[in-house]
Amino acid sequence: MKTNTTNEEWKVCDTCANYIANGDATSLDYYYQEEEAAKILDTMNKNLEEAQGHAVLSSEEPYGFSNYTCDCCESQAGDRHIVKFISI
Numbered sequence: 830m831k832t833n834t835t836n837e838e839w840k841v842c843d844t845c846a847n848y849i850a851n852g853d854a855t856s857l858d859y860y861y862q863e864e865e866a867a868k869i870l871d872t873m874n875k876n877l878e879e880a881q882g883h884a885v886l887s888s889e890e891p892y893g894f895s896n897y898t899c900d901c902c903e904s905q906a907g908d909r910h911i912v913k914f915i916s917i
């Protein structure tokens with residue numbers, strides 16, 4: 830099977846990196862009230878659905894601190910990981 834990396838690249842927070850790598854968003858429950866956590870998960874899923882291709886966490890070094898909002902959950906500035914997209 831031939832896979833191509835698209836040009837799309839996201840910088841995402843720890844929570845989203847975990848979600849994209851493991852499908853695990855339970856850390857949201859740790860940081861937020863249930864209602865808020867559900868809203869953020871909705872945003873993450875909406876952005877992932879609208880993105881072209883399948884999101885994969887890059888094996889490159891973490892990006893480090895960014896002043897921009899997370900490309901996935903739109904949270905405030907913080908440490909970021911690189912996410913790339915594969916077209917199938």
Ligand SMILES: [Zn+2]
Binds near residue numbers: 841843845902
């Ligand atoms: Zn995020």
